[in-house]
Every structure is written in C-alpha cells, then in structure tokens.
Amino acid sequence: xxxxxxxxxxxxxxxxxxxxxxxxxxxxxxxxxxxxxxxxxxxxxxxxxxxxxxxxxxxxxxxxxxxxxxxxxxxxxxxxxxxxxxxxxxxxxxxxxxxxxxxxxxxxxxxxxxxxxxxxxxxxxxxxxxxxxxxxxxxxxxxxxxxxxxxxxxxxxxxxxxxxxxxxxxxxxxxxxxxxxxxxxxxxxxxxxxxxxxxxxxxxxxxxxxxxxxxx
Numbered sequence: 001x002x003x004x005x006x007x008x009x010x011x012x013x014x015x016x017x018x019x020x021x022x023x024x025x026x027x028x029x030x031x032x033x034x035x036x037x038x039x040x041x042x043x044x045x046x047x048x049x050x051x052x053x054x055x056x057x058x059x060x061x062x063x064x065x066x067x068x069x070x071x072x073x074x075x076x077x078x079x080x081x082x083x084x085x086x087x088x089x090x091x092x093x094x095x096x097x098x099x100x101x102x103x104x105x106x107x108x109x110x111x112x113x114x115x116x117x118x119x120x121x122x123x124x125x126x127x128x129x130x131x132x133x134x135x136x137x138x139x140x141x142x143x144x145x146x147x148x149x150x151x152x153x154x155x156x157x158x159x160x161x162x163x164x165x166x167x168x169x170x171x172x173x174x175x176x177x178x179x180x181x182x183x184x185x186x187x188x189x190x191x192x193x194x195x196x197x198x199x200x201x202x203x204x205x206x207x208x209x210x211x212x213x214x215x216x
Contacts, residue, residue: 003179004133006059008094008111009209012126018115021051021102025123027096029055033065036095043097045172051102054078054104057095058086061132073100077112085120091129097118109136130207132216137162137201138185142170146192153187160213175206 008029015024026043030036038059044053056068056079066087068079078098088093098119107115142150147170154161157180159179163173176184181200188196 002061003177004131005092007092007132007207008124008127009130009207009214012123012128012148014119014122014126014148016095016115016119017103018111018118019105019107021105021107021115022099022101022103023115023119024099025096025103025119026099026169027094027120027123027127029093030095031093031105033057033059033067036067039095040097040180043099044143047099049108052078052098052100054082054098054100055096056080056082056086056120058083058091059093063087063092073112073116074109077109078116080119081113082120083172085117085124089121090131091124096123098123127210128209130209130214132205132207134203135175135206136178136181136203138174138176138181139199139201140170140172140174141187141197142172142192142194144170149191150188150196153184153191157184159184160208162213173201174202178203 008027011028011047013026015022023067028039040055047053052071052073054071059065066083068083070078082098098116159174159176161174165171185198207214
C-alpha cells in the first residue's frame, strides 16, 4: 500500500456542452464494486431518458479493481478515456458516470474521447479530493523548556496535533506520517537533548481537510 494516495471524499457534478450535446459528469466516492454498481444504477435511473450513461471506476490504493463501460458509444470513445482520466489524476476509490444527452451533431471518435475526458475533469473539479496517508500516533511528554522547540518541529513538518494537556509538564499526542516517523522522533530527541519522552502508538489512515483531521 502506498504511503499516500488521492481519493474522492465528497462527490461532485458538472456539465459541459459539446456541439449541443450535454455531458453531465457525476463523481462519487466508493469503497467496493457493490457500492460502485449501486451508484451507477442510481444515476442510470435518474437519467433514464439520456442517450448514454457511460461509466468508470477504480477501487483500492493500488487501483486493484477498475471497470469501465461505453454504454453503446463507439468502442473505446467513452468508458476507457474516463477511466484513463481517473488513473492519470491518480485518484482512487472513485466512480464516475457521464450522462450524454445527444444534441443532434456527431462528434466523431476524437471528439467523443475529448468530451468524455473533459467531462470527468469538470466533475472532479467539483468534488472534494483529499490525500489519504498512513500515520502513526506519537505521544510526547516534555517540560515547558522543550515545548517551543517541539512545536517548531511539528509546524515545520505540518504534523497535526490530536490532543494536548498542560499541567506542571506538557503531554502532546500527534499524528505523524509513517514515512517521517523515525525522522520526527530523532529530531525531537536531538532538539530537546533527549529530555522529551516519546511513545509510539497505533497506526491509522488519515487525511487533512481545511485543517481538520479525518481518521479512517
């Protein structure tokens, strides 16, 4: 599993017009094939009168499961370009349906590929895309003399603080990216001359959104 990967946290929708054809992209976060298929069926029922409801989804931190459908568009002009757009943006755990209402003018193979790809990008722009990271909880116990140095190091590495307690000493619990855990511990030990006490906690997955910590 990668240390960090992008995923859809909140879905979105957008519409583009190409030669009077409407292309409506609806993006949804999904965690399984069952969720993806249920989402696709919901959009198809919502747009039952559309010319096409083309689909693509990718699931898993290593894109273990990918599927796409042209839904009667010429082979390779819709579903595959949609999926390649998701993979090109390296976005995981995401499904997208592009609904087309035909406007009366044929777009040709190249035009369809561009339209479906552009629609997916427009939909992604309306969704909330976050970075999911592997993290390790780290408990830090220090006196007030070492607090400023520790806070500086945490700010430098953008380490989120989960909890803090101030009494005659200071106890801080932070969430360190797994890839930086050893480096952060070594830096804290060095800058406090070994006075700070460190305790490694549980591993977890997390993301940051507008300064808020989201745990998974």
